[in-house]
Amino acid sequence: MVNAGMTFPVSLTIQKSICNMATAFRNFKMVGYVIYGRGCFHQLDEILAPNRKGDAPLIFLLDHFFQNQPLSNRIPLRGKDELIFADVTYEPKTSQVDALAQTLKEKYGTISGVIGIGGGSTLDLAKAVSLMMTNPGSAADYQGWDLVKVPGVYKVGIPTLSGTGAEVSRTTVLTGPTRKLGMNSDFTPFDQIVLDPELTHNAPANQRFYTGMDCYIHCIESLEGTYLNEFSKSYGEKALELCRKVFVDSNEWTPACDDQLMMASYAGGMSIAYSQVGVAHAVSYGLSYLLGTKHGIGNCIVMNHLEAYYPAGVKEFKYMVEKNGIEIPSGICSGLSEEDFNKMMDVSLGMKPLWENALGKNWEQIMTREKLRDLYEKL
């Protein structure tokens, strides 16, 4: 089983999924408060009020996508509050977290809380900064499982893209000096999430699709996997059904699509508790490690070639790609060296629980290096 001491990078979903299911069930830490509703963002000021500590400011981390967008004028700033645009061109780094926390500590001493508003990267950044306002050292010291020992400051997550499940997860995926690994702990989940489907309405269609597919692909992998119980199955089935309503049944992007995809993301995130991902994620981690391919698009690139493993899911995936007019990049492994391929395969084959979930205990007989190499060459 993958653990915090491994030297391979491990990414979002696997970190959320680690639990010793053979002997014990995970005791799942829930977010503190959930508010869901069209337009509920306008209640944010009121929700935050009782969580202000004296004149210590609230820090709003807003996805830089919203610079000069109307949302940036709707942030309920009061007193010394600060609005910071978060550059999430790349997935968040421990150095970025450390620098941000250090600046805030120097400037304010203490803060009332951190509010992350954006996609999965922004939400993860907000969680990590919250924890590093109170935990000593570097975020890199806490990459792993249950290393965080002290609660962070009050933290709020407000997704503007649906699909990652980061709003309900107990991790925050960070690229550190030696590995890509989350701060997985019971102190990591948000104290409050604000689920307002109006906020996702203007997302770019490609990005929205890739992020939505993070949820869809997870559901296919976990529902067809060997690890599952009724809790995760119920949530996974609901998430899958909602993804289908949005990307298969609907002929245009309507407010109902935003409503449904936001619930799909939430349900997909909850389903992580007792399930595991599979082939698409295991292969996509190799891409992410070597090429820096972002999580959502990487999964799509791989899923596009997994007919042999998820025949019905891949057929439906391709239908959704076509119906929604999405482009899935191809040829991304052309020109890679022998060494590059080996590195990707090492990373991928290191994801043992994912392969075992997908292919059973004998997965090593099924997924040989030759087969995996063929797969990478197709991408």
Place this chain on the structure above:
Amino acid sequence: MVNAGMTFPVSLTIQKSICNMATAFRNFKMVGYVIYGRGCFHQLDEILAPNRKGDAPLIFLLDHFFQNQPLSNRIPLRGKDELIFADVTYEPKTSQVDALAQTLKEKYGTISGVIGIGGGSTLDLAKAVSLMMTNPGSAADYQGWDLVKVPGVYKVGIPTLSGTGAEVSRTTVLTGPTRKLGMNSDFTPFDQIVLDPELTHNAPANQRFYTGMDCYIHCIESLEGTYLNEFSKSYGEKALELCRKVFVDSNEWTPACDDQLMMASYAGGMSIAYSQVGVAHAVSYGLSYLLGTKHGIGNCIVMNHLEAYYPAGVKEFKYMVEKNGIEIPSGICSGLSEEDFNKMMDVSLGMKPLWENALGKNWEQIMTREKLRDLYEKL
């Protein structure tokens, strides 16, 4: 809108459902931790350990149904811990809560926590005792909305019957000196719930059905009602689907039925956040007030005669009653006086949000006293 100051009794679901949906969405307080899995009850000792405060005991309230049952020997008692069998012949009373809290305070000063193990009444009793270990006065002082000002002691809910949703609700329904009304507050939800479907396997078939129908009927009422959003719809649809798997599709009671009904209850409870019940509950409150009819069976007695309001739901309900060989009591209103009928009708018609949810803004034109009287006479 019903409020804490009304003199009519209001019962479980309405208290869970009050929110000013026209202008704002409820900010829903979640339980702290959830563990779900067959046999996870054996992790209880380990889960409780970090929540023990010095040698202050944990108090286990076990439904008296389990006296001399194997479960009573599986309670992980340590040190001064105490196992108390909770008499839930009647739904819990404020006087019962006060007496229990007083005894515990006199005996131990302080306690580490309360663990409720049983059906909805036992879970509600545990929540209320937890709150009354720290809040002064009587539980009756806190019947209403957001009157509780101080967190209770650590509290854990472990259902042994599925359907009430009490495991995730922010209320605890109590019969007080002047009214039946819950302690609705953000301090009311459990810190931890332990969802082990093995614990429901030996429940008596009738009781299991009535309690399961609490969930089914709620789903029909809320999904066909006028108050709803995608959060509550997603949870409600899932709960309904799971109820159907158990009571419609399955030809015998299997472990999968326990798994599914436990998730139905959880999902049904979560769906309360942004939905409302309807005719069955509104009419059944009258029975409960006058005759002390318990919640689950009362809803079944009423649902049996609601073809005019929920034709498809009632048809399916009757099919489930027959398929599962359940007896629904009848003739319970025969011999009641004019005054009795008037009292029941006053109570029922006081449930304005339920009627409005079911029949729309003009509900008073639709549900006349004559019509309601006819309905009560049929029960």
